[in-house]
Amino acid sequence: MEKYYTINDIAEMTGLSDRTLRNYIKSGTLQGEKIDGIWQFTAEEYCSFISDKNVIPSLRARKNALIYDFILDEKKRNEEICGIIDIPAESREAMEISDFFCREVNETTGTVKMYFTHRGNHARVMLSGDAQVVAKIIGKFYEK
Numbered sequence: 001m002e003k004y005y006t007i008n009d010i011a012e013m014t015g016l017s018d019r020t021l022r023n024y025i026k027s028g029t030l031q032g033e034k035i036d037g038i039w040q041f042t043a044e045e046y047c048s049f050i051s052d053k054n055v056i057p058s059l060r061a062r063k064n065a066l067i068y069d070f071i072l073d074e075k076k077r078n079e080e081i082c083g084i085i086d087i088p089a090e091s092r093e094a095m096e097i098s099d100f101f102c103r104e105v106n107e108t109t110g111t112v113k114m115y116f117t118h119r120g121n122h123a124r125v126m127l128s129g130d131a132q133v134v135a136k137i138i139g140k141f142y143e144k
Contacts, residue, residue: 004040015062079131094118
C-alpha cells in the first residue's frame with residue numbers, strides 16, 4: 001500500500017502554510033488527488049514538488065527563517081535548540097527519514113518546528129523548539 005501525505009504533512013515538512021500549498025495545487029505545481037475530500041500526495045509527487053525550480057526559493061526562505069527566527073529570539077522563556085542534520089540518502093530512504101521526523105513532530109506534546117529537504121542523494125532535517133523534545137526526537141532517530 002502506497003504512503004500518502006496530506007497538506008498538513010507537507011506543511012510540516014516544508015514550513016509552507018496551508019494557503020501557500022493550496023495555491024501551488026491550484027497552479028498545478030503541487031500535484032495530488034483528493035481522496036474522500038482530503039488532498040493526498042505520493043512520495044514522488046512530494047519530491048517533484050520540493051525539486052520544482054519555482055518552489056525552491058520559497059523553501060529556502062522558510063528554511064532560513066527557521067534559523068534566523070531562532071537566532072534573533074534572545075528572550076526565550078524555555079530552553080530551546082535548533083539542530084540541522086545532513087544525511088546521505090537516496091529517494092526511498094529520504095522519504096523514510098521524512099516520515100519518521102514528521103510522525104515524531106506530530107506526536108509530540110512540545111513545540112517543535114521541522115523543515116525537510118531532499119536533493120539528489122542528500123537529505124536535510126532541521127528541528128527547532130523545546131530542547132528536551134528535539135533532543136529526544138534526534139536520539140530516537142539514531143537509536144533505530
